[in-house]
Amino acid sequence: MSCSFVRDNLHDFVSGELNSSDAERIENHLQSCESCRACVSNMHGFRSRVRNLLKMTAPQELRDSILMKTSE
Amino acid sequence: MASESHKTDKERFEEEVLQFLNGLYGYALHLTRNPEDACDLVQETYARAFKAWKQYTLGTNAKAWLFAILRNTFLNQRRSTKRRPTEVPCDWVDELPREDVPQLLRFGPDPYDKFLNDLLAENIEEGLALLPETFRSAVVLCDVEGFSYKEIAEILDIPIGTVRSRIHRGRARLRELLEKWYLEGEGELGS
Numbered sequence: 001m002s003c004s005f006v007r008d009n010l011h012d013f014v015s016g017e018l019n020s021s022d023a024e025r026i027e028n029h030l031q032s033c034e035s036c037r038a039c040v041s042n043m044h045g046f047r048s049r050v051r052n053l054l055k056m057t058a059p060q061e062l063r064d065s066i067l068m069k070t071s072e
Numbered sequence: 073m074a075s076e077s078h079k080t081d082k083e084r085f086e087e088e089v090l091q092f093l094n095g096l097y098g099y100a101l102h103l104t105r106n107p108e109d110a111c112d113l114v115q116e117t118y119a120r121a122f123k124a125w126k127q128y129t130l131g132t133n134a135k136a137w138l139f140a141i142l143r144n145t146f147l148n149q150r151r152s153t154k155r156r157p158t159e160v161p162c163d164w165v166d167e168l169p170r171e172d173v174p175q176l177l178r179f180g181p182d183p184y185d186k187f188l189n190d191l192l193a194e195n196i197e198e199g200l201a202l203l204p205e206t207f208r209s210a211v212v213l214c215d216v217e218g219f220s221y222k223e224i225a226e227i228l229d230i231p232i233g234t235v236r237s238r239i240h241r242g243r244a245r246l247r248e249l250l251e252k253w254y255l256e257g258e259g260e261l262g263s
Contacts, residue, residue: 011243015239017221045184045188051218054102055098056094056098057094059107066118070086
């Protein structure tokens with residue numbers, strides 16, 4: 001297992017889209033590679049920040065209006 | 073309260089699809105970039121979904137079904153009004169490296185945490201708005217809404233390999249823009 005395998009599969013790994021055996025290989029590698037650990041951690045941090053900042057709440061009027069229309 | 077077997081179509085509809093309203097509104101905002109247009113788009117989506125509800129099969133993925141209706145409605149409206157959003161040329165797509173590790177390591181862990189903490193929703197929205205719609209959709213559906221690549225492929229009606237590539241490149245481009253603005257602002261991001 002090399003750093004290049006982690007880096008080639010970084011996006012799929014953080015998206016949870018790698019098969020379990022490849023994900024496990026990466027997890028094992030991260031235990032001993034500080035550089036790859038930092039890459040993965042930064043990518044996880046970025047995704048999580050984007051998700052938290054972009055979560056929206058729909059206006060109550062929109063909810064009310066949809067409910068009203070489905071009642072017609 | 074109606075028992076499971078006596079629920080009306082309206083009750084089932086409200087229970088099973090209104091739970092996705094916040095996510096649909098957020099996605100609509102990313103597509104239209106305007107709260108009023110986003111509300112109209114979501115209303116139209118629910119109107120279409122309600123009409124199709126009787127043909128909808130229980131057990132299928134209601135969330136992905138609704139997001140696909142919303143995006144198709146958006147594309148149809150855009151076509152009919154001939155309105156095209158302002159998007160930067162896509163030359164950057166072919167110039168992106170296969171992976172973007174150097175950028176990820178450029179800050180190191182502590183400065184990177186500071187960069188993340190300083191990010192504002194407006195910064196990310198501005199960065200996303202500069203991506204072509206399919207890249208923006210792929211990133212938002214994956215990173216904000218938590219859809220799998222397979223679900224995104226169904227919503228966007230493209231192969232999974234294309235979804236993967238758009239997520240990789242869209243994310244890399246978004247981060248590249250945000251980091252560039254951050255470094256140009258000497259550690260500050262304007263809203």
